[in-house]
Amino acid sequence: MCVNPIWTARASRRLSGAGVRVVTVVGFPLGASPTSSKVDEARRAADGGASELDMVANLGALREGDLCAVHDDIRAVVSAAEAHPVKVILESGLITRRELVVAALLAVNAGARFLKTSTGFAYTRSGSGYLPLGATTGHVSLLRALGPHAVGVKASGGIRTFDDAAALVRAGASRLGASASLAIVSAA
Secondary structure, three states: OEEOHHHHHHHHHHHOOOOOOOEEEEOOOOOOOOHHHHHHHHHHHHHOOOOEEEEEOOHHHHHHOOHHHHHHHHHHHHHHHOOOOEEEEOOHHHOOHHHHHHHHHHHHHOOOOEEEOOOOOOEEEEOOEEEEOOOOHHHHHHHHHHOOOOOEEEEEOOOOOHHHHHHHHHHOOOEEEOOOHHHHHHHO
16 A cells, blocks of 8 residues: 555554555655655655655656766665665656666666656646556566566556556566556456
8 A cells, every 4th residue: 555655654553464565655756855855754654664665766867867866866765765675766758768778777776676667647738638657568668678587667657457457567567556456456
């Protein structure tokens, strides 16, 4: 169960013994927080009972080409999280393919346990409304090819149907994040 940081401790207490892992976010949703703030969020999350952390990579630094800042930001959060797995959200729909490759390699090198496609908050305007810039099979298969087998790939954002989910798993996703989970499972 993924909750906002403010609810981590409460959710952990209420779900204790239920077999449900509590996950929270760091630097959400834009990754634009200073590293010191992300480190504080990671420590508080771990102390509050979070099992895993989903952090957003510093996309501004990535777009500017400040790769040391991206790496060091991730490394600091992984270190602060101690033994808690960190999933690094790369917001694949907002960056170029080259930036995605670089960010994924930096995240793996910095100790990320998962590469995650997106927050699910990015959209683009189309003629008929807004479309999510979330998980695609192309992004998932690329991330799967870049990361060692021990590093998971989580597809997230815009997954609405069973067919979407199945295609992402076939492309290499080891986990899915979807707000339409009930509809996906019902269709199965």
